[in-house]
Amino acid sequence: MNQAGVNEKYKVSPFYVFFLLHSMQTGLGVLNFQRDLAKATGTDGWISILLAGLIVHILIWLIYKMIFSIVPGDIISANNHALGKWIGNFFSLLFILYFFALGMTIIIGYINVIHVWMFEEVPSWAFALVFLVLIYYIISGGFRTITGIAFLSVVVSYWLLFVPLYGFKYADFTSFLPIFDHTLIEIMKGTRSTSLSMLGFEMILMFYPFIKNPETSQKYAHGGALATTLLLLLLYFVSTVFYSQKQLVLTLWPTLSLTSIIELPFIQRFEYITVSWWNIVIITNMVIPLWAASRGVKRLFNVQQKYPLWVMSKIIILVNIFFFDVDSLYVLNKIINPYSVAFLVLYLPLLLVLISIKKWRNRL
Template identity: 25%
Template sequence: MIQTDKNSITFLQFVFIISGIQISVAVLSLPRKLAEAAGSDGWMALPLGFVLNLICSYIIVSVMRKCSEKTLIDAISTMMGKWIGKAFALIIALYFFHLMYDGLVRAILIVKIWLMPNTQAYVLMLLLLFPAYKVALGGPRIIGRYAEFVAVISCWLPFVYLFTLKYAHWLNLLPFLKEGFQPVLYAVKETIYPTLGLSAVFILYPYLKNKEKAASALFLSNAVTMSVYMFITIICFIYYSPYESKYYNDPIISILKTIEFRFIERIEVPFISFYLFVFSLVWIPCMYIVSYCIRQIFELDSHRTPLRILCALLIIGTYFFIPTFNQSDKLQHWLIWFGFSMEYILPSLLLIYIILYKRLRPRSIL
């Protein structure tokens, strides 16, 4: 059993970590992708994705409640053997590495386009990873406190979009279901990538103080995620219209260029700067989970060394190669299927296996 006293996280910290992983760089292009999939009905896919995530969350919590306060890696090692546990740790590490890398790459590309076009990508990677390393090194408790801090300083961001309502046309949302329900169902696929991150519960659950509230915490985190996505999507649809949103790669940034204040010329500059804090809630927890899994694989005393190696590899790799937006889109498409397998299919299979394992071996220490 792992020691969680020094790294315990509260209910709200757990909520902010999970919703922070979900509300990431994907929000920038989500209105465009929903408009491409279902036109003006694209926003209807979000509640359906919310229901799907609630089912997934319940299954994940049910799995972790049967693991006797162990991480899933430790539980699998107990049930299936040491090497199967290491293989599972490697799969989790690869999954969260791709989530982390895609978030970092997308953030760097956005910063280069909107803020610092002449800065080299590896320099931006270094600037992003230096504070991220210090936070991830502190473990779940420090990550949880950082997530609370980000939630407080970024709560003003949605209110900026309210200034666009005077130019809004609510008729852009009508008629409802003009092409039937099939396009809406097709658009649900576009909500998978923006809501990935629930499998972080496999590692973070033992650190939650009140584990009986885990299901409520996941419900709240999913509700926060869906509310943000719904708000941003509808704002873009009623301002640009779903058809015009298709022509903007990141419509929620482009819409800021239309907002004018007397005291600031370009509102998108401080917006992106503050939103980098929100972006960081993707790669910081993922950095910790990746280094934790590597620690488990090689049976190290601390995740410090894997974390340092990870940061060094990211900086050196970015010096030689940085993906383009098109290549990042391909990575996101691949992550949809990888994430669907990790967060929807795998937990269901694990729950069935653990139930059978406990029935066949009632005296098991699991």
């Protein structure tokens, strides 16, 4: 049993880090990232995606470098090691709040998609209740169960990748021009617009102790981030040549709208299949952040994980009953997208520096 209190029998093979990270990144943002990206950078959005992918790879390297300095451990161990118990616990609480807010944003966002495309009259709390029961059941099965769900969500859902490719039938490839037509500031704004699609890599900070021989898993983490980057590049290219730039800016859910052009003899609305199947994709996005948040509370306050999970579930239900609307989703996205990315980009390098300094002083 290691410093974070994880028995060997609860660990998973390093290979599964690819699926954990890629499934966490492939979620709600994939459905609509093109719109905000087109507003910021137009046809140069691919540069922003590549830059965002590069930043993620650098942060993954920082995470592994940081955790290797205090092997074994997680973000709570790292915070306490670098900042002491009280200040470290304060920053650990910030991470817990972030994990919870991210999970809640994804749940509310997907419920909004269901309302817009399928069941407008069904109250949001009813969907939230169903999701939370499923989430509690999966988390209760332990981290190996969560890993299995992440693996299946990737394997059984990649056929959806061929659906947007149908848009090439109506593509106008001149819509992808001109390129290199935007300033560096606009490119950076576009990079920020892709943040919700790229978030998820930071969950390594919590599930690192659950990996067997974790030092060998870094290549799989980079592989998962690379797969996400390539997926976003493909979807943005298809969307750019299918829509005009004005259409892309005005289309709320470009990926889903793209699937609505498919017509089959046995089904009139193919996007119903896409939205329904996306539940398999996005359930990992809901489970892992809430697992990380409840796991963090367990580590900080030495309570059973089910108790903070109950409290978080009740808060999400109450938010869906009293505050759910498009504006609340907009506010949550505005909080998660820029501030969480800025927090991670600034805090993780600082934490690495503090750990390195402390390690150097201990050698003296």
